[in-house]
Amino acid sequence: MAAPIHITLDIDAMPAEQIPATLAQLAAAQTALAARLMSAPAPTAPTVQEQDRMLTVAELSERLRCAPKTVYRRAGRGEFPFARRLGRKVLFSEQGLTKWLARQKA
Numbered sequence: 001m002a003a004p005i006h007i008t009l010d011i012d013a014m015p016a017e018q019i020p021a022t023l024a025q026l027a028a029a030q031t032a033l034a035a036r037l038m039s040a041p042a043p044t045a046p047t048v049q050e051q052d053r054m055l056t057v058a059e060l061s062e063r064l065r066c067a068p069k070t071v072y073r074r075a076g077r078g079e080f081p082f083a084r085r086l087g088r089k090v091l092f093s094e095q096g097l098t099k100w101l102a103r104q105k106a
Contacts, residue, residue, distance in 0.1 A: 054084070054091040063097065 061068045075083045075090050082096020
């Protein structure tokens with residue numbers, strides 16, 4: 001393991017003769033951090049099951065057994081906290097729906 005690097009934070013008060021040594025320490029730290037970053041495992045992408053599926057108005061109206069017009073009206077009133085607007089489209093989080101339904105039954 002590399003030795004800890006101590007850097008004077010008050011740059012304005014740093015003696016000029018200390019600047020080259022400080023720059024060398026910073027360069028060493030940068031190299032060590034870059035090497036550590038390159039050797040770190042890559043983050044894994046979420047699996048299909050972990051990703052939240054977005055439902056259309058038609059799909060939500062089927063699940064709630066109501067008319068699409070009712071879904072639009074309730075979403076407009078903010079009754080579906082799991083609703084997301086994408087331009088003119090309104091989509092609904094499937095995970096959000098599941099949680100919302102569980103709260104409605106409680």
